[in-house]
Amino acid sequence: MRLIKRVDVPTFDVFMTSVRAELNEAVEQLELHFDELIDQARERLGDLFDPADYDMNLHRLFGIEWDYPSCNPPEYLLQVSPQLYYSECSRVQRRFDEAVKLAEQAFADELEQLVTHLGERLRGDGDGSPKVFRDSAVTNLAEFLDRFQRLNIRSDDQLDRLVADARRIVGGVVPQQLREQSELRQRVATELSRVEASLEGWMTERPRRSILRRSR
Template identity: 85%
Template sequence: MSTTLETNPHADPTEVLDNPMASVGERLKTETTAVRLKIHWPSVRKTLSSDQTRQAAGTFDAESKSVSASKKLFDTSHPAFRAATAVRKQAADYWKLNTLPFTEPGMRLIRRDDVPTFDVFMTSVRAELTEAIEVLESHLDEMIDQARERLGNLFDSSDYDTNLRRLFGIEWDYPSCNPPEYLLQVSPHLYYGECARVQRRFDEAVKLAEQAFADELEHLVGHLAERLSGEDDGSPKIFRDTAVTNLLEFFDRFQRLNIRSDDQLDRLVADARSIVGGVVPQELRDQSTVRRRVASELSRVEASLEGWMTDRPRRSILRRSK
């Protein structure tokens, strides 16, 4: 009998990794842990009061019940606000690009070996956000004055908190997916039933990861193939370098995060990589022969990928019972 995390949640992780009979879901549960990212961010809009909404509705001779209106508190195009927003995007992108999807809302799976690097990066990003908010605070009076001019009678000074540091923040943690240990003493039957349910979620996470990789590959391959084939006004279509570099970055990420669950998907990624790997964007612009060859081969990969996806219908995501 194979040793699995479903029947024995206290099993030595090396036993699961070395066991050829262990499922991909069991390996995924052993190799990863859940990571949750929380970004605290104030709303830049506020719903108008009932009286203000009625006044706005009256302008258009409309019923107030049928009108929804809000006011913009901050100019989000201000350089100081944009700098803070860029830090937020940096944190969210890193979380998504270095983890795998999971069935729990707001949670993703990170390889255990990547946790220290993730902590270092997020700590650095959090420090960057602190610095960005300090700069934003130095411009707060200016931005409030701009809002006063912009909003006119809709301006209300009580809408603004002058202590921005408590409104912005980045937090992350690694919540356990396993049932609590005390449950084993209370009800072994219930405990192992919960362990089995957790394992099913990791089995589903395998499918989610495959689908996410396939969706991204289809989009990137299809986009590049479309830009390389056909013409606009008799000239080859224009494409950006990112049409190629985004694919190369995908290949590296797939290799790093690949859960080795589907040989056909692995072959399709390897096939696409062999087509694009040795090509630089300028070569595709300058050499029509190379351009046509790459476009044709990518179209072939795209067709094979569509066939793979057709044979593997999307699955509904299991959600934790409330």
């Protein structure tokens, strides 16, 4: 499960529909050449070739599905079995809690990458000479901070503070200023290093989500 704002659902649905159409078209193109690919594999593998390794129903192998699950269990369960109803309420809540944690982790991973990249460019080489950096090193971080604010998860105070710190550090700063003003560049690099260290601590304290593969 992933979180999405209600206002973004129509756009998301159009996007996913177009992606599924592209995938179906790609599968159809693969089907046109699949026999040829199998013949090449037979010739290349010799005695090791096994036709059972090649499923001829390609549409069964490739697909994209999505849905919009209800946030609440059906009301009739409350009449049929209150215990089952409240059990379902707990299950739905756990799923949403997990979705929030996944969103937090994704945000933290992206923030760490952006902060680390910009910090490395600003700190420069070992001799103190600045490294060349593109405007995108700054603008990508600024765009991320705006996106984080729009989604407004607000489920982890420490992560919110780290994002606020990063916003304060780079807010109003343009790339050319960082190239021309060494004191500003050094100050931003130093403060970003603190954010980076705090992010590493935050991510270390939070256990990574374990992925369990269910047997079919």
